[in-house]
Amino acid sequence: MQTFGYVKPTGVDKAIGQSAGNFIAGGTTLVDLMKLSVEQPKTLVDINLLPLDKIEKLPNGGLRIGALVRNSDLAWNADVKKDYAVLSEALLSGASPQLRNMATTGGNLMQRTRCMYFREPSAGMPGGYACNKRTPGSGCAAMDGFNRIHAVLGTSEHCIATHPSDMCVAMAVLEATIHVQGPNGKRTIAFEDFHKLPGDTPNIENALEPGELITFVDLPKPVAGAKSTYLKLRDRASYEFALSSAAIVLRVEGGHIRYVRVALGGVATKPWRSHEAEKALLGKRADLETFRKAAEAAMAEAKPRKDNAFKVELAKRCITHALTLATA
Ligand SMILES: Cc1cc2nc3c(=O)[nH]c(=O)nc-3n(C[C@H](O)[C@H](O)[C@H](O)COP(=O)(O)OP(=O)(O)OC[C@H]3O[C@@H](n4cnc5c(N)ncnc54)[C@H](O)[C@@H]3O)c2cc1C
Numbered sequence: 001m002q003t004f005g006y007v008k009p010t011g012v013d014k015a016i017g018q019s020a021g022n023f024i025a026g027g028t029t030l031v032d033l034m035k036l037s038v039e040q041p042k043t044l045v046d047i048n049l050l051p052l053d054k055i056e057k058l059p060n061g062g063l064r065i066g067a068l069v070r071n072s073d074l075a076w077n078a079d080v081k082k083d084y085a086v087l088s089e090a091l092l093s094g095a096s097p098q099l100r101n102m103a104t105t106g107g108n109l110m111q112r113t114r115c116m117y118f119r120e121p122s123a124g125m126p127g128g129y130a131c132n133k134r135t136p137g138s139g140c141a142a143m144d145g146f147n148r149i150h151a152v153l154g155t156s157e158h159c160i161a162t163h164p165s166d167m168c169v170a171m172a173v174l175e176a177t178i179h180v181q182g183p184n185g186k187r188t189i190a191f192e193d194f195h196k197l198p199g200d201t202p203n204i205e206n207a208l209e210p211g212e213l214i215t216f217v218d219l220p221k222p223v224a225g226a227k228s229t230y231l232k233l234r235d236r237a238s239y240e241f242a243l244s245s246a247a248i249v250l251r252v253e254g255g256h257i258r259y260v261r262v263a264l265g266g267v268a269t270k271p272w273r274s275h276e277a278e279k280a281l282l283g284k285r286a287d288l289e290t291f292r293k294a295a296e297a298a299m300a301e302a303k304p305r306k307d308n309a310f311k312v313e314l315a316k317r318c319i320t321h322a323l324t325l326a327t328a
């Protein structure tokens, strides 16, 4: 690890004034990446003293989550458990209790891929791998390498890395709004616009401008009468990233689906809202046949590679089972 500077501002304005620095919150992603020399910040801007650690009800019936709210506090919050159960379930399926006690909402939104080539020495270094995300233009070692954990949706010829977050999959179906503040003031970003597809610039992962800080995430008022679930399939039952996951929010009336949101994790390059699945479900009977058709629609555009073709079938079963659970 290289030497670096360290500052710990007490106000948001002071934090975003540190333009040369990287923000550090829980440190559970960033410190690993610094040890691996994937990230080499000159200065760490520790944001843990900023007043962004509250969960508050909004006048419009929604919920405001500070960027520094720990994953554990969010998962066990009474309002989240009651009104946004899918978010609580997704958070509790991630990492370990110790990590969740440190990990923050902002850090989770910004966590980076677990692609093993990204986390190894880069091309040009001894034993280094080509990685367009880490060293733009160097190539992609995963494309013809071992790509069992990689994405089948939203990929490009330059990167097939999976987005690893569980929390983000739940936030996609909840249609969260992300508040940011930077050198040019405050703005909001719709959740679906926050994470970027790799395209030909896999190094650009999100919509943040240089120096912008995530301050809050707002959840809209809960959907009346809706049920939700988060189902995560992985190689072992805990402390493991998703091979495939599905977040569902839906309302059924008279046996028919009147409201539905579907998002997928573990199979795509960003938290994957499946509008195709939603279209196949809305207005239809809430039965197994409908669920299977929705799963087919969700994965119709999947582009598997040598080692991850199993994810296409796994994701279909994950979606079908999650819909069955949500309507049970
Ligand atoms: C062993 C292990 C297992 C894990 N398993 C899972 C899992 O199963 N599911 C899952 O979803 N996650 C998992 N994670 C990832 C974990 O959820 C993230 O590491 C965590 O959420 C990151 O939050 P943090 O506060 O520690 O971020 P940090 O490490 O502090 O920061 C991460 C990045 O976010 C940026 N950042 C932080 N806060 C802000 C902000 N407010 N505004 C702008 N940028 C900001 C930092 O600059 C940095 O680039 C795992 C992690 C580990 C180490």
Ligand code: SF4
Pocket (backbone or CB within 6 Å): 113, 115, 116, 117, 118, 130, 131, 132, 133, 134, 139, 140, 141, 142, 143, 158, 159, 160, 161, 202
């Ligand atoms: S999949 Fe993306 S992150 Fe992984 S090696 Fe290829 S370019 Fe790098």
